[in-house]
């Protein structure tokens with residue numbers, strides 16, 4: 001990875017804030033006449049608060065005060081230009097569980113209609129609790145109080161609504177708030193500019209069936225996030241890009257995307273409670289005909305504590321899992337991570353083809369060391385990367401039960417139209433490896449391949465079997481790093497290939513010349529030829545003698561003894 005000087009990166013990512021809240025023309029307290037909000041926690045105060053917002057907006061701007069010591073039950077509120085929603089300390093905006101208390105159409109439950117979407121169908125149908133959008137300017141949500149989401153105890157009577165959501169809002173501040181009880185997203189901003197998010201504390205329940213994300217920024221520019229404490233049940237903070245996201249059906253959309261530009265995040269504590277991500281990039285939006293409209297540029301993340309509580313989580317991740325399960329690859333440049341505390345980071349990037357001109361304060365760009373989603377059973381290509389030829393369906397995953405394991409398998413297709421690839425990036429330390437998968441082709445010779453992250457071929461092996469069978473290729477990694485294992489066109493000029501049940505195992509070579517090698521008890525080993533053909537299996541409880549017999553049998557069958565490999569399983 002090319003290094004850039006930190007000084008240059010700092011200059012490039014300095015965030016310029018121009019949050020300007022106009023002098024208050026009108027400050028109102030929502031319990032005063034003529035608004036008369038009740039604040040008893042059971043009366044719907046949405047209309048009263050909204051009328052106060054509307055009045056302050058009409059008067060040219062000012063402050064709408066939610067007084068302390070009271071709880072105001074409400075549905076979704078729409079903030080307007082030049083309005084500060086000031087939730088006083090000990091003041092609470094509490095989410096209503098009654099959809100009739102909402103201004104916009106609101107749905108109960110998780111499965112809300114949406115086509116072509118694999119998850120989060122519920123998330124963007126309902127308006128956020130506090131919403132601003134479509135050109136609103138000069139907006140603040142602040143005051144030291146609480147926005148409390150309500151969980152009914154049952155999803156069928158609960159409402160997923162973000163605490164604060166904005167779309168195409170300029171010059172805003174979200175600060176000094178506690179976001180309590182959220183089980184969807186806390187703060188989601190889409191295509192917003194010139195914003196400050198400061199001193200936000202989230203307290204989210206740990207619920208196995210629900211997630212809650214902290215601060216989500218899609219296509220945002222000139223944003224400063226600082227001094228936030230995010231206890232979430234899913235991802236903590238992320239920048240992402242999107243193009244024609246099928247979820248954006250109500251209060252936002254990405255049909256005309258904006259690039260992410262100049263985002264600075266510092267002095268935050270991002271602490272996901274599950275196997276999730278403290279920081280994530282979602283580089284989706286590669287379907288955009290103009291990638292400069294969806295790129296992520298100049299993101300400066302420094303002096304944060306980024307650590308999931310679960311060792312299966314990521315401290316920093318760049319993930320491909322988009323709502324249609326395609327693989328995103330928008331350009332990402334000028335990304336700088338500096339002086340963060342990752343507290344025992346276990347996993348970093350899944351794969352990193354998209355970063356240029358970027359620096360990271362961890363030693364290596366790591367990925368998994370074993371295939372994630374090896375059999376494509378996560379309904380498609382999560383964790384896999386595809387490179388397609390001119391046909392937009394020339395690589396991916398299918399589920400049509402043609403003899404593979406499980407319902408799903410990966411494929412490359414339309415090989416007459418050029419190279420297509422399907423691979424997964426794995427972080428491998430130096431050593432000998434055995435890459436194995438069930439494969440099938442339409443007849444032409446296709447290749448299993450291992451490449452470096454820069455594209456150099458490490459090993460490959462052609463296969464042309466038209467029935468599913470296990471094929472494999474052995475390879476040696478001389479230096480730790482990211483390697484891409486999968487299938488590619490090879491010499492095929494037409495047709496297709498399929499892959500399922502991919503595994504990579506460590507191995508050692510030259511077993512026949514090392515008769516002294518002892519296998520651990522209860523180990524299982526498989527003998528392979530040097531070019532990856534499976535020769536035989538050595539069962540559990542083996543010892544050197546049994547292994548020797550396996551080698552002898554292989555030699556009797558014509559395998560040169562010096563070219564055998566024993567692969568530990």
Ligand SMILES: [Ca+2]
Pocket residue numbers: 374375376377404405406407408409500501
């Ligand atoms: Ca499968």
